[in-house]
Amino acid sequence: MKKKILFVKSLNSTFIIKDEKILRKHFYVESFLFKPGSALRLATSQFQLLFWLMFNIPKAHLVYIWFADYHSILPIVMAKVFLKKSAIVLGGMDAIKIPEVNQGVYLRPFRGLCAALSIRFCDLLIPCDESLIETVNSYAKQEPFVAGVKHLVKYFRTPYIVIPFGFDSKKWKPGTRHREKLALTVAVIKNMNKLRLKGIDLFMEVASRLPHYKFMIIGASGWATDFINENKSENVTVTGPVNNDELVEHYQRAKVYVQLSLSEGLPNVLCEAMLCGCVPVGSDVNGIPTAIGDAGFIVKKRDLKLAVAAVKAAMESEPGLSQAARERMVQHFRLDQREQKLITAIHELIK
Structure with a gap:
């Protein structure tokens, strides 16, 4: 009989849904979508989550939570009360x-x-990159600063295992068309x-x-579209969010993908673009250099000359x-690598 996992999330992003599908292959999974918002919305969601947990947690073996935030504290407390294991991605x-950008x-x-x-x-943290535990960010500001939960959470001693995100290489693949001298960046931007x-201003x-x-x-979208159109040069085009099929087409025609974020985990869009054959250019923060390795160009500081040189080198690369x-x-x-590591870690946790 499959063991039961309670899956708590605050949004239905692609990378969260992928984890949910992985777990459903190996366990019986009950999911709860926490809906954040106003103070009233938060209170309502917390009450709904509490009743859902009270009904489901007695027979569960693990509470699996995506992100540490408002929605994670109740599941952790309830897991302790009912002597269940818990994991946070x-x-x-x-x-x-980063107060400068309210993040x-x-x-x-x-x-x-x-x-x-x-x-x-x-009981267990599952970061997608070691830098989410501890890192020094020398890119985002003039002076380097320490980041990661080891720095931000007092008395941090929680066990963790780094499991990078995984991607479908059959879905994200190069096309047959000639690549344009086009540099692409993808981000949900509203303010x-x-x-x-996301480094769009530097881009x-x-x-x-x-x-x-x-x-x-x-x-x-919205304000961001207007701002970009008012301030961009003639060689820049901007569009709203697109579906995955359209995104693949854009990746397949672009020579270069650019990710100049001030901070990231392990950017899905960067990894998808690389699978489609884009030459990556990225800032030296968190999981970006982990993803790029020696297969692209790293911008060490948030400096226009360095960024220009990196994009130009990528455009002219072999x-x-x-x-x-x-x-x-x-x-x-x-x-499949993420699936194997994730399932192994969970079995070890709840054995």
Whole structure:
């Protein structure tokens, strides 16, 4: 008989759904979608989560939570009360504090307390990259700063296992068309803080210095679209979010993929682009250099000249680098690798 896992999430992103599908292959899974929002919405969601936990947790073997945030504290407390095991997947916002762009759960005292206590008292953390535990960010600001839950959570002693995200190389693959001298970046952007966090402002500056190349931003909406259109150079196009089929087509025609974020976990879009054969350019933060390795170009500091040089080098690189980018993903970031490591870790936890 399959053991029971309670799966708690606050959104239905692709990478979360992939984990849910993996677990359903090996366990009986009950899922709860926590809906954050206003204070009233949060309170309502917490009550709904509490009743759901009270009904389901007695017969469960593990509570599996995506992100440490408002929604993680109740499952952790209930797991302790009912002597059940718990695991939290760290995603990024639960491992940073960057007030300059209003990013990180620890900027709000109560929210940060919920996340910190959840991380401190859960049985296992599952970060997608070692940097979410501890890192020094020398890219985002003039002076380097320490980040990661080991720095942000007092008395941190929680066991953890790094399990990178995995990707389907049959879905994300190069096409047959000729690659354009196009640099692409993808991010969900609605406001200035998110625009700066994802490095879109620097991406636009790079584009203005390289007018003979084309640049494209995918994922902007609302205010962000207007801002980009008002400030971009003529060689930049911008579009809203697209479905995965369209995204594959864009990856297949672009020579270069650019990720100049101030902070990240392990960016899915970067890895997908590399699988499709884009030559990667990325900032030296968190999981970005882990993904790129020696198959692309790392920008060590948030500096326009360095970023321009990296994008230009990627544009003029030999075709073999495109293949190297894909091969790196296939070798180190396969979906079956995540499945194997995840299931092994869970069996070890609940045995």
